[in-house]
Amino acid sequence: MKASxxxxxxxxxxxxxxxxxxLLGSVLPAGxxxxxxxxxxPVCVALMMFGLKWSLGVxxxxxxxxxxxxxxxxxxxxxxxxxYYPIAKSLFERIHRVSVCWICKYALYTFAFVIYWLLxxxxxxxxxxxxxWYLLYxxxxxxxxxxxxxxxxxxxxxxxxxxxxxx
Numbered sequence: 169m170k171a172s173x174x175x176x177x178x179x180x181x182x183x184x185x186x187x188x189x190x191l192l193g194s195v196l197p198a199g200x201x202x203x204x205x206x207x208x209x210p211v212c213v214a215l216m217m218f219g220l221k222w223s224l225g226v227x228x229x230x231x232x233x234x235x236x237x238x239x240x241x242x243x244x245x246x247x248x249x250x251x252y253y254p255i256a257k258s259l260f261e262r263i264h265r266v267s268v269c270w271i272c273k274y275a276l277y278t279f280a281f282v283i284y285w286l287l288x289x290x291x292x293x294x295x296x297x298x299x300x301w302y303l304l305y306x307x308x309x310x311x312x313x314x315x316x317x318x319x320x321x322x323x324x325x326x327x328x329x330x331x332x333x334x335x
Contacts, residue, residue, distance in 0.1 A: 212254035249280035
């Protein structure tokens with residue numbers, strides 16, 4: 169099999185996996201956040217296997233199919249933050265100063281939080297209006313820190329235990 173065919177097949181499988189995880193995030197509200205976060209893993213794997221250009225393609229196709237097939241909160245969360253975060257994380261971690269790297273990550277988190285909050289407020293009705301953004305933002309920032317650390321652990325696990333099987 170030609171290398172380009174093998175690459176295209178692997179990218180299509182990664183994209184399909186991302187779309188299926190978005191579907192599960194759309195129909196299983198209890199695990200929505202976790203499933204949407206997991207749906208970004210195929211973008212990360214594409215980035216490690218094939219580079220930036222191809223991972224952007226996986227993100228774009230997954231986001232487009234997710235928005236077309238399962239419009240709602242899961243698709244918005246994927247598009248607003250989780251889908252492109254592995255790419256941004258990779259670029260930010262090239263910065264050698266850890267403090268600047270984290271400032272960039274939290275600036276991106278803040279931007280995504282504001283966009284998601286505005287989109288969710290415009291598109292959906294909130295039944296729990298007592299939780300306002302100034303309570304959710306710091307809670308989300310703490311969860312974001314844990315998410316980033318866990319994501320780094322998943323990347324290390326992939327590189328050490330799994331990557332050799334896909335060469």
